[in-house]
Amino acid sequence: MKPAANPQTGDTTKRNxxxxxxxxxPVIIVFLALSAFPVLNLLGLSLFKVTxxxxxxxxxxxxxxxxxxxxxxxxxxxxGVRNTLIFAVSVVTVQMLLGFTMALAVMRAGxxxxxxxxxIFLLPIVIPPIVIGTMWRLIMGREFGLINGLLSMAGLPxxxxxxxxxxxxxxxxLVDIWHWTPFVFxxxxxxxxxxxxxxxEAARLDVTSFWQEMRxxxxxxxxxxIVITVVFRIILSFKVFDEVYLLTSGGPGTSTEVVNFSIxxxxxxxxxxxxxxxxxxxxxFAVALMIIVANGLxxxxxxxxxxxx
Amino acid sequence: xxxxxLSAGRLFSNTLVWGYAFLILGPMVWVLxxxxxxxxxxxxxxxFAPFTWRNFEQLLFSRQSNFLANLLxxxxxxxxxxxxxxxxxxxxxxxxxxxxxxxxxxxxxxxxALLFHMLPTLxxxxxxxxxxxxxxxxxTYFALIAxxxxxxxxxxxxxxxxxxxxxxEDLIQAARMDGCSNGAMFWRIVMxxxxxxxxxxxxxxxxxxxxxxxxxLTLSSTDTMTAxxxxxxxxxxxxxxxxxMAAGAAMSMIPALTLILVGQSFVVRGLLAGAVK
Numbered sequence: 001m002k003p004a005a006n007p008q009t010g011d012t013t014k015r016n017x018x019x020x021x022x023x024x025x026p027v028i029i030v031f032l033a034l035s036a037f038p039v040l041n042l043l044g045l046s047l048f049k050v051t052x053x054x055x056x057x058x059x060x061x062x063x064x065x066x067x068x069x070x071x072x073x074x075x076x077x078x079x080g081v082r083n084t085l086i087f088a089v090s091v092v093t094v095q096m097l098l099g100f101t102m103a104l105a106v107m108r109a110g111x112x113x114x115x116x117x118x119x120i121f122l123l124p125i126v127i128p129p130i131v132i133g134t135m136w137r138l139i140m141g142r143e144f145g146l147i148n149g150l151l152s153m154a155g156l157p158x159x160x161x162x163x164x165x166x167x168x169x170x171x172x173x174l175v176d177i178w179h180w181t182p183f184v185f186x187x188x189x190x191x192x193x194x195x196x197x198x199x200x201e202a203a204r205l206d207v208t209s210f211w212q213e214m215r216x217x218x219x220x221x222x223x224x225x226i227v228i229t230v231v232f233r234i235i236l237s238f239k240v241f242d243e244v245y246l247l248t249s250g251g252p253g254t255s256t257e258v259v260n261f262s263i264x265x266x267x268x269x270x271x272x273x274x275x276x277x278x279x280x281x282x283x284x285f286a287v288a289l290m291i292i293v294a295n296g297l298x299x300x301x302x303x304x305x306x307x308x309x
Numbered sequence: 310x311x312x313x314x315l316s317a318g319r320l321f322s323n324t325l326v327w328g329y330a331f332l333i334l335g336p337m338v339w340v341l342x343x344x345x346x347x348x349x350x351x352x353x354x355x356x357f358a359p360f361t362w363r364n365f366e367q368l369l370f371s372r373q374s375n376f377l378a379n380l381l382x383x384x385x386x387x388x389x390x391x392x393x394x395x396x397x398x399x400x401x402x403x404x405x406x407x408x409x410x411x412x413x414x415x416x417x418x419x420x421x422a423l424l425f426h427m428l429p430t431l432x433x434x435x436x437x438x439x440x441x442x443x444x445x446x447x448x449t450y451f452a453l454i455a456x457x458x459x460x461x462x463x464x465x466x467x468x469x470x471x472x473x474x475x476x477x478e479d480l481i482q483a484a485r486m487d488g489c490s491n492g493a494m495f496w497r498i499v500m501x502x503x504x505x506x507x508x509x510x511x512x513x514x515x516x517x518x519x520x521x522x523x524x525x526l527t528l529s530s531t532d533t534m535t536a537x538x539x540x541x542x543x544x545x546x547x548x549x550x551x552x553x554m555a556a557g558a559a560m561s562m563i564p565a566l567t568l569i570l571v572g573q574s575f576v577v578r579g580l581l582a583g584a585v586k
Contacts, residue, residue: 035459110319120334263432269327291424
C-alpha cells in the first residue's frame with residue numbers, strides 16, 4: 001500500500017475506524033436497550049411473584065414456581081399452543097396452494113390490468129390489521145353480518161361464525177388466509193418471474209401436459225423459494241394477535257385461544273406479571289429455537305448445493 | 310399449440326385471477342360503503358342506502374369522540390419513529406454492507422436483527438410495559454416512539470442494506486482513492502444515491518408504525534392512544550356504532566391507499582426485499 005507514506009493516512013484510518021463504531025452505535029444501543037434487555041428483564045421477572053399493595057409492586061422471589069405452574073396447571077396456555085400450531089400449519093398450507101396457483105394464473109393471464117391487480121393484492125398487506133379485524137367483524141357478525149345477511153336472503157340457515165366454538169378458529173383462519181395469501185402470491189410471482197426462461201423453454205420440449213410441466217419442471221425449480229416461504233410463514237404466523245383480539249378474544253371457551261392472547265391476558269387483564277413473564281420466556285425461546293433450526297437447515301441446504309457444483 | 314387453446318387458457322387464468330381480486334376487494338368496498346350509511350340501514354342489511362357523511366362528522370367533531378386526536382397521535386408516533394429508524398438504520402446499513410469491520414460484530418447485529426424480527430412482538434410488550442412504568446414513561450409518546458423504532462429496525466436495516474449493496478463498488482473505490490473518509494463518503498455519496506431506497510423504506514416504516522396495534526394497545530394512555538386502538542375500543546362497546554367504526558377504518562386506511570397509488574412498485578420491491586432474509 002503506497003499511500004501509507006502519506007502522513008495524513010494514519011489520521012484518516014483512525015477517523016474511518018471511529019466512523020464504523022459511531023455509525024453502528026445507535027442501532028446497537030437501541031437493540032440492547034429495547035430488545036435484549038427486555039428478554040433479561042423477562043427472565044428476571046419470571047422468578048418472582050408480583051403483587052400490588054397500595055399502588056406499589058411487591059416482589060416475592062419464588063424461583064421456578066411460575067414455570068412449574070405454567071407447565072402443570074396453566075391449561076389455557078397449552079390450549080393456545082395447540083391452537084397456534086393448528087392455525088399456523090393450516091393457514092400456511094392454504095396460503096401456499098392459493099398463492100402459488102394465483103401466481104401461475106397471473107403468469108399465464110398476460111399483462112392485462114397487471115398494475116391494478118398488484119394494487120389490489122397489496123391492499124391487505126399494507127392496511128392496518130385492526131381494520132381487517134373490523135371488516136371481518138362486520139362481515140361475520142351473527143345478526144347484522146354480510147354473510148348471514150346473504151344467507152338469510154337466500155333462505156338458508158345463518159351461522160354463528162365467531163360464536164360457535166366448533167367453527168370460530170376456522171373463521172379466524174379464513175381471515176388470516178384472506179390477509180396473507182396476497183403476500184405469498186407476490187413472493188411466488190417474484191420467484192416464478194426469476195426462473196431461467198431458457199431452461200424452462202428447453203424443458204418444455206420434453207413434457208406434454210400442464211401437470212407434467214408443473215411436476216417435473218416448475219415445482220422442482222421453485223422448491224428452494226417454496227421451502228423458505230413455508231418455513232418462515234409458519235414461524236411468522238405465531239405472531240397472530242390483532243385479529244384474534246378484535247374478533248373473538250380467544251373465545252368461545254378456549255376455542256380460539258392463541259399463545260399471544262394468553263400472554264396478553266395474563267399480563268394485562270389478570271396482572272400476573274410473574275406468570276406472564278414465564279409464558280413470554282417459554283414462547284420466546286421456543287420460537288427462537290425454531291428460527292435458528294430453520295435457518296441452519298436452509299443455510300446447510302444451500303451450502304451443500306454450492307459444494308456439489 | 311394452437312392459438313385457440315392458448316386463448317382459452319388465458320381466459321381461464323384471467324377469470325381465476327380477477328375472481329380472486331374481487332374476493333379481496335369486495336369485502337373492503339362493502340365495509341367502506343358502511344361508512345357512508347346510517348346505522349339503521351346497516352343494521353337492516355341494506356346494500357344500497359341513502360348517502361351520509363354523518364359517521365365521519367360524529368367521529369371527527371362530536372364531543373364524545375377523540376378520533377381526531379387519535380389520528381394525530383398515530384401521525385406523531387409514525388413520523389417520529391420513521392425519521393429515527395431511517396437515519397440510524399441507513400448509517401448502520403452502509404457500515405455493515407460496505408466497510409471493513411470485525412465479523413463477529415457484523416454477524417451479531419444482523420443475526421439478532423433477524424431473530425428479533427421474527428419473534429412475536431407480544432412476548433416483548435409485557436417487559437416493555439414494566440420497563441417504561443418503572444421509569445414513569447408509560448403512556449408517553451416517548452415509549453411508543455422508542456418501541457416502534459426497535460420494532461421497525463430490523464426491516465429498515467435489511468431494506469437499506471439491499472439498497473446500499475446495490476451501489477457500484479467502483480464508486481466507493483474511487484471515493485476512497487480520492488482520500489474520502491468513511492463519514493464523508495456516507496453523507497456525500499451514499500445518502501444522495503440511495504434516495505429512492507430511503508423514500509421507499511420510510512414509506513413502509515411509516516405504514517408499519519401507523520398499523521401497529523399490539524404495542525399501542527399496551528403502552529399508550531388515553532392521551533396518546535393511536536387510531537387502531539381507538540377503533541378496537543369502538544368494537545367492544547356495548548352498542549357498537551358500526552357506521553363510525555367503518556368510518557374510522559376508512560380513515561386509517563388513507564396512508565396505505567396513498568402509498569399504493571403513488572409508489573406501488575416501490576412497495577412491492579420493499580416488501581419482497583424484506584420478506585425472506
